[in-house]
Structures are given as C-alpha cells and as structure tokens.
Amino acid sequence: MATRENSIQQTHAGAVLPRRRTALAALAGWAVGDAGAQQVWPTRAVQIVVPSSRGAAIGDAAVILAAAFGKRWQQRVQLQNAPGDGTVSATLAVARAPADGYHLGLSTSALAINAALRTRLPYSTLADLAPVALLASFQYGIYAHRSLPVTSAAGLVAYAQAARAPVPYASPGVGTGAHVALEAFAFEAGIRVAHKPFVSAAQAEKAVLAGEPSLLVMAVPSTIPAAMAGPLRLVALMGHKEQTALKGLSWASDVVSGFEITGQIGAIAPRAVPKALLQQIGQELAAAVRLPEVRAALAEIGMEASGIASVDAEAYLRADIARWRLVGRVAGIRLD
Numbered sequence: 001m002a003t004r005e006n007s008i009q010q011t012h013a014g015a016v017l018p019r020r021r022t023a024l025a026a027l028a029g030w031a032v033g034d035a036g037a038q039q040v041w042p043t044r045a046v047q048i049v050v051p052s053s054r055g056a057a058i059g060d061a062a063v064i065l066a067a068a069f070g071k072r073w074q075q076r077v078q079l080q081n082a083p084g085d086g087t088v089s090a091t092l093a094v095a096r097a098p099a100d101g102y103h104l105g106l107s108t109s110a111l112a113i114n115a116a117l118r119t120r121l122p123y124s125t126l127a128d129l130a131p132v133a134l135l136a137s138f139q140y141g142i143y144a145h146r147s148l149p150v151t152s153a154a155g156l157v158a159y160a161q162a163a164r165a166p167v168p169y170a171s172p173g174v175g176t177g178a179h180v181a182l183e184a185f186a187f188e189a190g191i192r193v194a195h196k197p198f199v200s201a202a203q204a205e206k207a208v209l210a211g212e213p214s215l216l217v218m219a220v221p222s223t224i225p226a227a228m229a230g231p232l233r234l235v236a237l238m239g240h241k242e243q244t245a246l247k248g249l250s251w252a253s254d255v256v257s258g259f260e261i262t263g264q265i266g267a268i269a270p271r272a273v274p275k276a277l278l279q280q281i282g283q284e285l286a287a288a289v290r291l292p293e294v295r296a297a298l299a300e301i302g303m304e305a306s307g308i309a310s311v312d313a314e315a316y317l318r319a320d321i322a323r324w325r326l327v328g329r330v331a332g333i334r335l336d
Helices: 023-027 057-073 085-095 110-117 153-162 177-189 201-209 224-228 275-289 292-300 310-331
Strands: 002-004 007-009 046-050 077-081 103-107 129-144 167-171 193-197 215-219 233-237 262-270 303-309
Touching: 046 057, 046 085, 057 077, 057 103, 057 129, 057 215, 057 275, 057 292, 085 103, 085 110, 085 129, 085 262, 103 129, 110 177, 110 310, 129 153, 129 177, 129 201, 129 275, 129 310, 153 177, 153 233, 167 177, 167 201, 177 193, 177 215, 177 262, 177 310, 201 215, 224 233, 262 275, 262 310, 275 292, 275 303, 275 310, 292 303, 303 310
Parallel strands: 046 077, 046 103, 167 193, 167 215
Antiparallel strands: 002 007, 103 262, 129 215, 129 233, 129 262, 129 303
C-alpha cells in the first residue's frame, strides 16, 4: 500500500556445487553437460512446511499445490503443517532446514508483515530466506455473527462509531495478513477495534460462531458465493474489487476509497540454496501453478493463481516489506 498524506492505500549449511565437472558431480545429481546446465531435481521427496492447519484456506491451497507439484515431478511432496505464532515458527523451520532444494515452505503476507513490524525475529527474513515463487492470491473477508446487526462495510463502520468501546474481533493470529488488514481498515475508517488473536483460523471461526467475539477477519476459505452462504455473515471483502460485483456483496473500498489488501501465497527456501537451483525450483513451481487444471482447482477455493518465479518474487518481497513498514508507521501498528 502507498500513502497519501494520512491515507493508507495500496498501489497495489547446504551442499556446495563442485567447481570441476566430474563423474562424482553427475552422481550427486548435477548435470555434466554445457555450462549453465540445470541440476537433475528433484530425485526424491520434497518437503514443504505450511504455516496453517489443514482445512484452513492456506492449508487447502497447500494440498492442491502439493498434488500439482508431485504430479509434475513424479515425486512425493510431503506437507508439514505448522500453524500459529503469526507464521513465525513455520518460517523458522524453513530458515533452519537443509539448503538442498528439498526443504521448502509456503509463505503468506505475514512473511513481509513480520519483517516490517516486528523488531525481534528468530531469523533474518532477507538474509536467511529466499523467495522462490509467488503462487496465488486470495481475499481477506470480514465476517460477523448473524446476531450482529451488520451486513456491509458501511454498516460495520456505523456500528463501530456508535459503540462505546472498541469493537472486538477475532483473527488467526498476531501478525497475520488478516490481523493487519483489519487494523489498517479500522485506521482508515476512523473506528476503534480490539484484537483477539487465535492460533488458527478454525479456532477463531469457532469462537465467533459461539458469539465471542462477534467479528472475524480471515482469508476467504471458499469461493465468494459459498462464503456468502456460510454460517457467518460475510460483511465485506478487503481486496481487489471484482469487475462483476455479486449481488449483496460489500467491499472495504466502498467505505474507504482505494483501500485494497490482497493476501499472497508464495514459496520460500533457505537462502543458502545455490542460486541456480533456486531459480530452477522457482520456474518449476511457477509453471505448475500456471497449468489450467491447477488454476481451476485454486479458483474452486476462491484463489487466483499467480505463477511468478524467483527473481520477481524477491523484488515483490522487498517492496512488500517497505509497504507494510509504512502502514505500521502511519497506522501505529506494532507486533512486539
């Protein structure tokens, strides 16, 4: 997000490659042909750390992506779910993993948010981790218990302005994209909210279904029509406004002109993975996501495939960190 005066708006120790090409290098999996030849990868199972529980939006996407990657590579892709802690624990597991190209992780917008808004992390985002690819984007939704008299973004703002105390809301955790998106919206709209973090989206949703608290912000875990018909009322979406608006659908930008925060799913690896291998893996991931059947499967759970490889993913992460740092400074959001 960029800022205009006081307004927040989105502009929208691994193996070392031998120097000499020998038979040993070939046996180790590296091509012995012309300079610039790629590593024979993968030759065994690939492990991917997922910063989410199964059944949540990111967890569902991980299953689709793992199936697509496994089919393309003809290798097993093993998912390791590590929810909670604002994705810090899952990210640390990737940073500490062997730098062999067989240990990857999924990242969300929390990767950049944590780097921008936390002063204490058990890893260095840019020194210890390498963005490999951008895989998909998704919407954040604001939901309400159906007992709450709120049906739109405008209605939420009016309700919060009339409330005597900050309106409590649940999220999947401190530092998640959902948390910071709602805080940024509240700042822009001039309303007061009180954050109640949970370990996962599933736990946050369970609490709101019970009416405590009555508001929830999280990644939309299904298509928009399915979300609108769910047990919780979908009050508003916070990302890019679709060209063909669905009947009864409200957007945060209806209240705050230009407001737009869209979640991202990416792939990361230990920074020590050889650069050529990182680029190869990024190209593989991006190509798999661009396949029509993978795009369709992601669309069925409300996500849009990206398929952007490592060089551009690196630039995006650096820009995103700067963007969230600005958001935190302007809106007074701190995570420590």
